[in-house]
Amino acid sequence: MSSNFHKPAPNVPYWTPVQDPPVGTALDPASAPTLFKPIKIRGVELQNRFVVAPMCQYSADDGHVTDWHFAHLSQFIIHGTPLTIIEATSVTPNGRISPDDVGLWKDSQIAGLKRIADFAHSQGQKLGIQLAHAGRKGSTLAPWLAPEGSVGALASPEEGGWGDNVWAPSAIKYTDGFPDPKAMTAEDIKTLVQAFKDAARRAVEAGIDVIEIHGAHGYLITEFLSPLSNKRTDDYGGSFENRTRLLFEIIEAVRSVIPDTMPLFVRISATEWMEWSGEPSWDLEQSIRLAKLLPAAGVDLLDVSSGGNNENAKINVHPYYQIDLAGKIREAIKKDNLNLLIGAVGLITNAEMARSIVQEGKSLTQGATAHDSAEVAEEAGQTTQADIVLVARQYLREPEFPLRVAHELGVEVKWPIQYSRAQWRKGQKI
Incomplete structure (x- = not known):
């Protein structure tokens, strides 16, 4: 199909009108806050600083994405998010969290992903994927199938589970409702690294x-x-060097088969919130040490989350509890003049919060804390805690979150041309 009235989107296998510039682009970038300024990561340019964080949907068919995934992800793509990351995608069948997770361990799983990528590109947006292995937290049921009050529920063989073939570094069970894992052999580790490379x-x-x-x-x-x-x-246990060895082998394997122009991100839990236990645990100090090694390994952005490795974690949850971690890592990276971008995630639900996290400016005055930044910005300058914001649950509530944030901050941005008649009036309360 063709049209005499619209320019077609280039390099996609069907006709659709081009979004020029892409939705979510500030119409006056010079006056826009950092949140709506472009950022280039290797060969990929994002027109603003929003990213859809990976969100498991537990709706795949033997690892293949379905129309649910297309609809779920497309709503973010059309509403001005420059990079949408597909949920945790397992590199092996036993690396899924549940039998219903997305996978990329065989070639037949490519086509469904390509359909989503083609659509994203038709809108001038980018698509990412999070490659994963669930380890000892695998072979569980979708969370809505677990008994009320439980952390998880083991999937039986009849339900598609593989509880007898769950991998972990050591044979230590996560908690009740999860499988008893097998300690990986050296051959298992080689298989895993190759699986990441193939995916x-x-x-x-x-x-x-x-x-x-x-x-x-x-x-x-x-x-x-x-x-x-x-x-x-x-060689994969004990010292910091040994415990991080697998990650660096995976990074090297992935980097070896992707273009030099393709950005590579790594997501970590900056702390497992077990410092109180009196035993050695993964903490912020080690995350900073790891972060400083990532640029030389070919990583472009560190996506900073936390927790998830111990049910006894003690987390002081507040809106900035993970963003503060990202800010501390970013400060250490900048101090050493290292070229690593930082992504912040968690409880980002409103315009001012999103703006303040990435706003470039001066450091805060003495006595101000990172999560006071929005309030003290006018008097003391703005601390920059991250380079992009990764948003998850708020997108489920508001797929148009970037457009809404732009309106609330008074930034004029490009809307989808098909939706242009629905734009909010300047100054309109929404």
Whole structure:
């Protein structure tokens, strides 16, 4: 199909009108806050600083995405988010959290992802994927199927589970409702690294723009990083160098099969919130140490989350509890003049919060804390805690979150041309 009235979007296998510039672009970038200024990461440019964080949907068919995933992700793509990251995508069948997770361990899983990537590109937006292995938290049921009050529920073989083939660095169970894992052999580790490499190659074939390696939330890479879950005595356990070895082998393998122009992200839990236990655990100090090694390994952005590796974690939850961690890592990175971007995630629900996290400016005055930044900005300058904001649950409530934030901040941005008649009036309360 063609039209004499619209320019077609280039390089997509069907006709759709081009969004020029892409939705979410500030119409006057010079006067826009940092949140609506573009950022270039290797060969990928994002027109603003919003990213859809990976969100598990537990709705895949033998690892293949379905129309649910297309509809779920497309609503963010059309509403001005420059980068939407597909949920945790397992690199092996036993690396899924549940039998209903997305996977990329075989070629037949490429086509569904390519359909979503083609749509994102038709709108001038980018698509990412989070490659993952669930480790000892695998072979569980979708959360809505677990008994009320329980952390998880083991999927039986009849329900598609693989409780007899769950991998972990050491044979230490996560908690009740989870399987008894097997300590990985050296051969298992080689198989895993190759699986990440093969999945990355398939992601490139699917047209994915950005790859994120999932090293957070108590899944397999986290389990290797933490001395609480990693009791190995070989080259993958004990010292910091050994506990981080698997992550760096995966980074090297992925980087070897993706274009130089493709950004590579890593997500970590900056702390497992177990400092109180009196035992060695993964903490912010080690995260900073790790972060300083990532640029040389070919990582472009560190996505900072926390927790997930121990049910006894003591977390002081407040709106900035994870963003403060990101800010401390970013400060350490900048102090050493290292080229690593930082992403902040968690409880980002409103315009001023999103703006303040990435706003470039001066440091805060003495006595001000990071989460006072919005209030003290006018008097003391603005601390910058991250370079992008990754948003999850707020997108489920408001798929148009970037457009809404722009309106609330008084920033004029490009809307989808098909929706242009629905734009809020300047100054209109919404």
